[in-house]
Amino acid sequence: MTVFSRAPGNDLPVVARGSGALLFDTTGRRYLDGSGGAIVVGIGHGVEEVGEAIAQQSKLVSYAHGTAFASAALENYAAALAPLLPVDDPHIYPVSGGSEAVETALKMARAYHLARGEDRSVVIGRQGAYHGNTRGALDVSGRPGLRAPYLPWLGSARHTTTPYEYRCEFPTHPEGCGQQHAEKLEALILAEGPENVAAFIAEPISGAALGACVPPDDYWPAITGVCRRYGVLVIADEVMTGFGRTGKWFACEHWEVRPDILVAAKGAASGYWPLGFAACSGEVHEKIAGFTHGFTYSHHVVGAAAGHAVLKVLQKRDLIAASARQGAALKSALEAELGDHPAVGDIRGLGLLCAVELVADRPTRTPYARADRVAERIVAAGKEAGVLLYHSTGCADGVSGDLVLLGPPLVITDAQVAELAERTAIAVRQVT
Numbered sequence: 001m002t003v004f005s006r007a008p009g010n011d012l013p014v015v016a017r018g019s020g021a022l023l024f025d026t027t028g029r030r031y032l033d034g035s036g037g038a039i040v041v042g043i044g045h046g047v048e049e050v051g052e053a054i055a056q057q058s059k060l061v062s063y064a065h066g067t068a069f070a071s072a073a074l075e076n077y078a079a080a081l082a083p084l085l086p087v088d089d090p091h092i093y094p095v096s097g098g099s100e101a102v103e104t105a106l107k108m109a110r111a112y113h114l115a116r117g118e119d120r121s122v123v124i125g126r127q128g129a130y131h132g133n134t135r136g137a138l139d140v141s142g143r144p145g146l147r148a149p150y151l152p153w154l155g156s157a158r159h160t161t162t163p164y165e166y167r168c169e170f171p172t173h174p175e176g177c178g179q180q181h182a183e184k185l186e187a188l189i190l191a192e193g194p195e196n197v198a199a200f201i202a203e204p205i206s207g208a209a210l211g212a213c214v215p216p217d218d219y220w221p222a223i224t225g226v227c228r229r230y231g232v233l234v235i236a237d238e239v240m241t242g243f244g245r246t247g248k249w250f251a252c253e254h255w256e257v258r259p260d261i262l263v264a265a266k267g268a269a270s271g272y273w274p275l276g277f278a279a280c281s282g283e284v285h286e287k288i289a290g291f292t293h294g295f296t297y298s299h300h301v302v303g304a305a306a307g308h309a310v311l312k313v314l315q316k317r318d319l320i321a322a323s324a325r326q327g328a329a330l331k332s333a334l335e336a337e338l339g340d341h342p343a344v345g346d347i348r349g350l351g352l353l354c355a356v357e358l359v360a361d362r363p364t365r366t367p368y369a370r371a372d373r374v375a376e377r378i379v380a381a382g383k384e385a386g387v388l389l390y391h392s393t394g395c396a397d398g399v400s401g402d403l404v405l406l407g408p409p410l411v412i413t414d415a416q417v418a419e420l421a422e423r424t425a426i427a428v429r430q431v432t
């Protein structure tokens with residue numbers, strides 16, 4: 001075995017093919033893909049027109065450097081995407097994935113302030129956030145377990161509080177909770193000196209790390225108000241929530257947030273191509289048009305063709321509305337199956353981004369000991385039962401806290417929604 005495995009010690013099945021919300025291995029075994037991998041696959045597996053678009057573009061031209069050529073593929077994709085983005089006069093910088101897109105956004109923010117003659121460098125992220133595994137993205141992330149080995153390389157970012165309804169730290173919750181988070185952010189900006197703070201980065205709805213945590217409605221208006229007051233750019237990380245995952249094209253739309261920079265990946269090409277982008281507003285773009293940045297594979301023509309084909313499928317099949325509808329159905333089905341289970345503390349989410357938080361003691365919301373590996377065991381039991389789930393740990397205190405995440409392809413059928421909830425419940429009951 002010469003592949004550096006992501007799951008050492010596990011005897012992994014060999015994937016053979018996919019169709020809609022289903023994957024099959026080489027023995028013919030069927031898996032209901034309840035998490036679209038890492039909440040990636042929106043349009044479903046095996047969509048022929050995307051494969052064809054990729055093949056067609058590769059046959060015409062598969063690579064041309066972004067500093068040497070413009071391309072119809074990229075221009076057409078950007079033109080189709082722009083009206084859907086909740087960003088004013090957006091300019092799209094395509095890259096190869098979420099972490100690269102976050103790095104791009106962070107540099108854009110710094111470059112913007114420098115161009116205006118302000119030497120701002122501090123970026124504020126949130127505790128419990130995940131923005132990627134490259135160094136800059138990891139620095140703005142707030143997951144202690146991932147950061148720990150690399151701490152000597154990190155430390156320039158600051159972190160503020162994150163809304164987490166189930167474990168809200170404010171005693172007045174939910175009344176005025178958003179305002180209290182905004183006060184924390186403002187205090188941090190003032191402590192750092194507003195003249196030093198370049199940007200605030202956050203997922204509109206916390207995804208992988210805290211598990212589909214939807215903020216209270218007063219959160220985003222209060223937070224963006226503080227950022228505007230101090231000239232701090234707002235970066236919305238929609239890597240997980242974008243492209244219909246939460247029942248809107250972008251989760252920012254739930255609260256009419258207009259970020260200065262929006263970051264997306266995952267659902268952008270639905271796993272058919274490694275594609276991400278950072279889209280900045282016209283105002284930011286005007287200042288940083290000569291931005292010193294780039295990757296060998298940024299502005300990739302085949303990536304643009306893949307992204308454009310995926311966009312057309314999302315539109316043609318009305319999958320954003322499907323996400324809202326099937327998401328509500330999935331949440332009700334999970335509540336019916338698991339709502340009274342003593343190990344289930346919370347079932348939450350929006351659209352087809354859902355999470356189940358497991359607890360050792362429901363009345364006190366005490367998490368399981370990390371050594372029990374409850375989330376990992378539920379995912380393993382789910383796989384045995386033919387359903388693929390995604391786990392996350394550390395939501396309660398950075399170390400403990402077990403989450404099972406669900407984010408199936410938006411094409412999931414009614415029968416598959418019921419099956420997903422049923423089999424998830426079987427796995428939860430078996431382990432807890």
Ligand code: PLP
Pocket residue numbers: 038097098099100102130131132133203207208237238239240265266
């Ligand atoms: N940002 C968010 C919100 C994510 O969920 C992720 C990945 O899970 C990333 C950034 C990093 O994306 P990638 O794994 O494509 O580098």
